[in-house]
Amino acid sequence: MHSYPLYYEKPYQKTHTAAIVDIVDNTLVLDSTICYPEGGGQSGDIGLISGVQLVNTTKDDDHTIYHHVVEQKFSVGEKVTIELDWDHRYHFMQMHTAQHVASGLLFTRFGIQTVSVHQGERVLTIETDAAGVEEATCFELEDLVNAVVRQNHPVHYEVHTQSSAQNLGLRRSIKVEGDGVRLVVVDDVDTVACGGLHAASTAEIELFHYYGQEKIRGHIRLIFTVGKVAREEIRRAEAAARELGVLFSSPLDGLVDVARTAVASAALVKSELRKAQQAIASLLLGSLVEKADRVGMVPVVYWNVPEEMDMKDIAQALVEHEDLLLCAAKEVEGGVLWLIGVQGKASAVLDFNTGKSSLLSAIEGKGGGKAPLFQGSAQACSTTFFSACKDLIQ
Numbered sequence: 284m285h286s287y288p289l290y291y292e293k294p295y296q297k298t299h300t301a302a303i304v305d306i307v308d309n310t311l312v313l314d315s316t317i318c319y320p321e322g323g324g325q326s327g328d329i330g331l332i333s334g335v336q337l338v339n340t341t342k343d344d345d346h347t348i349y350h351h352v353v354e355q356k357f358s359v360g361e362k363v364t365i366e367l368d369w370d371h372r373y374h375f376m377q378m379h380t381a382q383h384v385a386s387g388l389l390f391t392r393f394g395i396q397t398v399s400v401h402q403g404e405r406v407l408t409i410e411t412d413a414a415g416v417e418e419a420t421c422f423e424l425e426d427l428v429n430a431v432v433r434q435n436h437p438v439h440y441e442v443h444t445q446s447s448a449q450n451l452g453l454r455r456s457i458k459v460e461g462d463g464v465r466l467v468v469v470d471d472v473d474t475v476a477c478g479g480l481h482a483a484s485t486a487e488i489e490l491f492h493y494y495g496q497e498k499i500r501g502h503i504r505l506i507f508t509v510g511k512v513a514r515e516e517i518r519r520a521e522a523a524a525r526e527l528g529v530l531f532s533s534p535l536d537g538l539v540d541v542a543r544t545a546v547a548s549a550a551l552v553k554s555e556l557r558k559a560q561q562a563i564a565s566l567l568l569g570s571l572v573e574k575a576d577r578v579g580m581v582p583v584v585y586w587n588v589p590e591e592m593d594m595k596d597i598a599q600a601l602v603e604h605e606d607l608l609l610c611a612a613k614e615v616e617g618g619v620l621w622l623i624g625v626q627g628k629a630s631a632v633l634d635f636n637t638g639k640s641s642l643l644s645a646i647e648g649k650g651g652g653k654a655p656l657f658q659g660s661a662q663a664c665s666t667t668f669f670s671a672c673k674d675l676i677q
């Protein structure tokens with residue numbers, strides 16, 4: 284089946300009435316459509332079909348175009364009205380046009396080829412063949428594209444035979460076979476074969492903004508925003524910078540240095556706090572050991588660990604004692620975290636591995652480890668844990 288695509292002839296048409304010729308699951312096939320199907324790095328059109336939400340448009344190899352609707356209340360032969368989500372479609376046309384201009388200038392001015400492109404909901408990405416692209420180059424490109432925007436170059440289409448298109452020596456290889464090759468020409472800037480939708484002239488791009496870059500498969504992928512989204516992103520970044528300026532009481536020029544110093548000082552405070560927590564754990568355990576009952580010569584400590592303490596610090600405090608049996612439990616949501624430390628001669632008092640399965644079943648817990656430290660979690664409360672530990676003492 285073949286759906287007549289009106290979007291090439293009338294890319295600015297926002298509504299259209301068509302007849303349903305087929306219904307496949309949650310999709311409608313229409314005799315003609317203004318909805319651009321997903322492909323070539325451009326997403327499918329969305330909008331409404333007779334009031335029902337159109338969530339995507341796709342096509343198959345046979346050029347049948349499928350309109351994906353959220354609710355199937357249609358019948359074959361029925362006439363329906365398409366209303367495009369025009370903001371969505373127009374933004375893609377702007378991004379697509381900007382991408383041609385940017386890829387053309389990357390090639391002619393900087394000798395950088397485009398490997399692949401993607402137009403997302405908010406950003407346009409161009410994967411280049413370069414292993415590195417300096418930021419100054421990206422800003423120069425941004426300026427060059429915006430100059431083309433101001434100069435308002437018309438965008439037009441030409442249909443060529445395969446051989447005449449090949450003879451033009453375009454920067455990008457032609458991906459379609461046979462004749463009827465559709466060329467997109469941004470006058471005086473760029474010509475490539477492309478099946479996407481574009482704005483009628485470069486002024487419609489409005490604004491082209493360099494948004495950053497990332498490394499992918501050893502290449503640099505450049506990220507841009509276009510049009511209304513570019514303005515929104517610039518304003519968002521400025522608002523964040525202003526707010527940070529107030530938070531750090533710093534003008535923009537010194538803001539990064541002030542923030543860097545604050546982050547470094549917070550890291551220092553955090554590390555001092557860790558040391559203090561470790562010292563407290565060590566002192567508390569020391570005082571518990573002094574008061575502890577002994578089995579043989581070995582002090583046995585049962586410790587209900589306060590919630591603000593970290594079990595890691597307790598494990599560290601344990602090794603400061605030559606002979607010690609420590610049973611520690613910290614109440615957490617849904618049970619306890621438990622720790623059994625068997626230092627030195629304590630191994631003659633409690634053999635964890637022998638008692639492991641009875642302990643775990645008594646406390647409905649899991650865990651393990653190797654001498655001198657065993658750890659885990661349990662559903663039982665700390666009292667049950669301590670009494671299960673007592674049962675293991677020989």
Ligand SMILES: [Zn+2]
Pocket residue numbers: 379383467477478479480481
């Ligand atoms: Zn295109």
